[in-house]
Structures are given as C-alpha cells and as structure tokens.
Amino acid sequence: MADNIVYFARALRKAGLRVGPASVKDAIEAVLAAGIGNRDDFYWTLHAVLVMRREDHETFDEAFRLFWKSRELIEKMLAMFSPVAPDKREKAKPRAAESRVADALFEGHRKDQPVQEMPEIEVDARFTVSGDEVLRGKDFAQMNAAEMAGAKRAISELRLPFDLVRTRRFKPDSRGGRIDPRAMMRAAARTGGQLVLPKFRSARQVHPPLVVLADISGSMSQYSRIFLHFLHALTEKRRRVHAFVFGTRLTNLTRQMRHRDPDVALADCSAAVKDWSGGTRIGDALAEFNRLWSRRVLGQGAMVLLITDGLERDDVGGLSSELERLHKSCRRLIWLNPLLRFDGFEAKARGVRAMLPHVDEFRAVHNLDALADLCASLDRRSATSVDPRRWVEAESRRAA
Numbered sequence: 001m002a003d004n005i006v007y008f009a010r011a012l013r014k015a016g017l018r019v020g021p022a023s024v025k026d027a028i029e030a031v032l033a034a035g036i037g038n039r040d041d042f043y044w045t046l047h048a049v050l051v052m053r054r055e056d057h058e059t060f061d062e063a064f065r066l067f068w069k070s071r072e073l074i075e076k077m078l079a080m081f082s083p084v085a086p087d088k089r090e091k092a093k094p095r096a097a098e099s100r101v102a103d104a105l106f107e108g109h110r111k112d113q114p115v116q117e118m119p120e121i122e123v124d125a126r127f128t129v130s131g132d133e134v135l136r137g138k139d140f141a142q143m144n145a146a147e148m149a150g151a152k153r154a155i156s157e158l159r160l161p162f163d164l165v166r167t168r169r170f171k172p173d174s175r176g177g178r179i180d181p182r183a184m185m186r187a188a189a190r191t192g193g194q195l196v197l198p199k200f201r202s203a204r205q206v207h208p209p210l211v212v213l214a215d216i217s218g219s220m221s222q223y224s225r226i227f228l229h230f231l232h233a234l235t236e237k238r239r240r241v242h243a244f245v246f247g248t249r250l251t252n253l254t255r256q257m258r259h260r261d262p263d264v265a266l267a268d269c270s271a272a273v274k275d276w277s278g279g280t281r282i283g284d285a286l287a288e289f290n291r292l293w294s295r296r297v298l299g300q301g302a303m304v305l306l307i308t309d310g311l312e313r314d315d316v317g318g319l320s321s322e323l324e325r326l327h328k329s330c331r332r333l334i335w336l337n338p339l340l341r342f343d344g345f346e347a348k349a350r351g352v353r354a355m356l357p358h359v360d361e362f363r364a365v366h367n368l369d370a371l372a373d374l375c376a377s378l379d380r381r382s383a384t385s386v387d388p389r390r391w392v393e394a395e396s397r398r399a400a
Contacts, residue, residue, distance in 0.1 A: 018052055018056075053267075218279070221391075299365055335359040357388070
C-alpha cells in the first residue's frame with residue numbers, strides 16, 4: 001500500500017499538483033492512522049493531505065478514479081493496445097483534467113516501450129499547422145500539464161491594444177487647438193508682463209479602467225485558474241484594472257493581483273476566496289457589485305468583462321435588472337462565455353436569455369485564440385459575429 005501511495009503521489013505531481021516528499025509521508029501515516037474502512041474514507045484521507053489548492057480537486061478526483069480502480073484501468077489499457085473496429089458514434093467530451101492525469105499515470109509505461117523505427121517519409125507541410133497553432137486552438141479544459149504551462153506563458157505575452165478615451169481635463173500641448181490662458185499668465189509673470197506669448201493645450205487621453213467579473217463556481221472550475229492567469233496578465237500591463245470573482249458571494253482580488261509573481265498572486269487569491277467551485281448566484285453578486293463598487297471603479301468610460309456561463313441557480317428577474325444597471329454604468333460590457341465553444345450552443349437557459357439583451361458583445365473564451373481576439377478588439381467597435389442580438393433573435397424564432 002505504501003508503494004502504491006508513493007506512485008500515486010508521483011503521478012499527481014506530474015499532473016501539476018504540489019506534492020512533495022513530506023506530503024507523501026503524511027499521506028502514508030494518515031492512511032495507517034485512519035485505516036481503510038471503505039473507498040470514500042480512503043479517498044478523503046488522501047484528499048485531505050495531498051490537495052493543497054481548491055483548483056486541484058478535479059485533477060485529484062480524476063487521478064484517484066483511474067489509479068485506484070483497477071478494472072477501469074485494465075479496460076483502458078486493453079482498449080489502447082488492442083485492434084478495434086472504428087467507432088462512428090459521437091465521442092463524449094473528456095472529463096476535466098483527464099488528459100493531464102493520463103499523461104502522468106502512463107508516462108513510465110510509454111518510456112519503457114521500445115522505440116519503433118519508422119520509415120522516413122517526406123511531407124509537404126505548406127498547408128499544415130504548427131504545434132503552437134494547435135495549442136492556440138485547443139480547449140483549456142483538454143490541455144495536459146505541459147500544454148497548460150505553455151498556455152500560461154502565451155497569456156503572459158498577450159499584447160493589449162492602445163485604447164484611449166478623452167477626459168475633461170487638459171494638458172499642455174504646443175500643437176493643441178485651444179488657448180491656455182493660465183499658462184500664458186504664468187509665463188507673462190516671469191517677465192513682469194512685458195512679453196505675453198500664446199500657449200496651447202489639448203484634451204488629456206487616458207486608458208479607461210478595466211473591470212473583470214469572473215465566475216469561479218463549480219460549472220466554471222475547469223477554466224477558473226487559467227482565467228486568474230489572464231487577470232494577472234491584464235493587471236500587470238494596465239494601471240487601472242479591477243478584478244472581482246464570484247460564486248455565491250463577491251470577492252475583490254485587485255490587491256492580490258498586483259503581485260509581480262503570478263504564482264504568489266494566485267496563491268493569495270486562493271486564500272482570499274471562500275466559495276471556490278461552489279454554487280452560482282450571479283444576480284446577488286452583481287447586486288453587491290452595483291451597490292458597493294460601481295461608483296468607485298466604473299468612472300471615465302470603464303469597460304467591463306463578465307466571464308460566466310450564465311447558469312443562474314436563483315430567480316432571473318433580479319439578474320436581468322442588475323445586469324441592466326451594470327450595462328448603463330459602463331461604456332462597454334463584454335460577456336465571455338466558455339459554452340460558446342460548442343457549435344450547437346443555443347440560448348435556452350433562463351440566465352442566458354435574461355443577460356443577453358444587456359450586453360454589447362457575446363464572445364467565447366475557451367482557448368488562446370479567443371483571448372487573443374478579445375485583446376485585439378478592446379479598441380474597436382463590436383463586430384457582427386459577437387452581437388448578442390443575433391442570439392436573442394434566433395431564440396425568438398425557435399420559440400415562435
């Protein structure tokens with residue numbers, strides 16, 4: 001049993017969990033102290049010792065299911081190495097963290113296999129895609145540990161547009177179109193009023209505030225951590241970025257996101273959030289934001305990014321009114337929904353139908369290409385492809 005726990009911990013570490021030798025020793029001692037009464041007791045004994053962060057729960061759950069259920073493991077191995085007839089049925093969507101756990105569990109087996117000599121084939125790759133392009137189009141939920149690390153590096157290199165808004169204040173400008181009388185009087189005072197030269201000014205332009213409201217409920221757990229990396233990249237490159245997360249309550253993470261090290265920033269965020277991977281109360285979270293934070297952070301043409309799947313568990317009446325209030329308080333409201341990664345997505349959920357009329361753009365946010373398109377569009381007008389009205393009209397036609 002001790003050897004199996006050591007190997008299981010090694011697989012977890014390769015899958016991305018922070019599991020060291022001390023944690024492995026504590027896990028073995030915990031199992032010896034608690035015993036193995038049933039599968040659930042054994043699961044939670046290991047979970048209490050080996051899982052340090054809320055976002056690692058999905059990876060641990062998938063690893064435990066594969067490692068400690070030998071029948072499924074044998075069936076998977078037989079399916080991998082046995083010839084089978086082609087299956088034309090629609091494949092089920094892989095579970096969260098399944099690819100990372102599979103790579104960690106079968107890495108040793110793949111290394112022990114003899115290298116097969118393949119004939120050298122010349123391939124014309126003019127119309128193929130590179131590994132980076134494949135990574136940019138891959139869903140975050142289906143990435144393994146190495147691909148996830150590459151995605152985090154790519155997010156840190158995203159370039160934000162030079163979007164500016166005019167303010168009511170002015171700045172000295174020799175080529176400005178307005179006379180600056182105060183500057184003229186100050187310059188004339190230096191010469192005793194004998195020489196009065198014209199001075200000019202122009203309107204000051206600043207980066208508008210960027211407010212991010214990200215959903216960290218259970219239905220968004222596959223994307224929560226990569227969203228936090230995206231928020232950290234935004235905070236590092238823009239001065240006035242305000243980050244909020246919500247599940248059943250609203251949490252302000254602006255101060256935690258200001259740390260230069262992304263790992264330290266995300267660790268502080270995990271410690272500050274109390275409702276990670278819980279339920280979803282979008283309406284209550286927006287009501288709290290409108291009541292406590294709207295006047296503080298939505299000035300000077302602020303732009304709001306709302307990251308959620310729109311699966312509201314409470315009454316949608318309050319959700320619609322609160323989102324309408326938020327929409328009227330900001331210059332632009334962009335809704336980022338990972339469910340748009342599915343080609344057959346339809347606006348049938350009550351929360352989605354209640355929110356669509358009050359947003360300016362409706363975008364997907366499930367891979368690197370979607371994030372890059374978002375960053376490139378922050379200083380442009382909304383495109384027709386992201387207009388939320390077409391989803392509302394399509395749902396109205398289906399209902400009729």
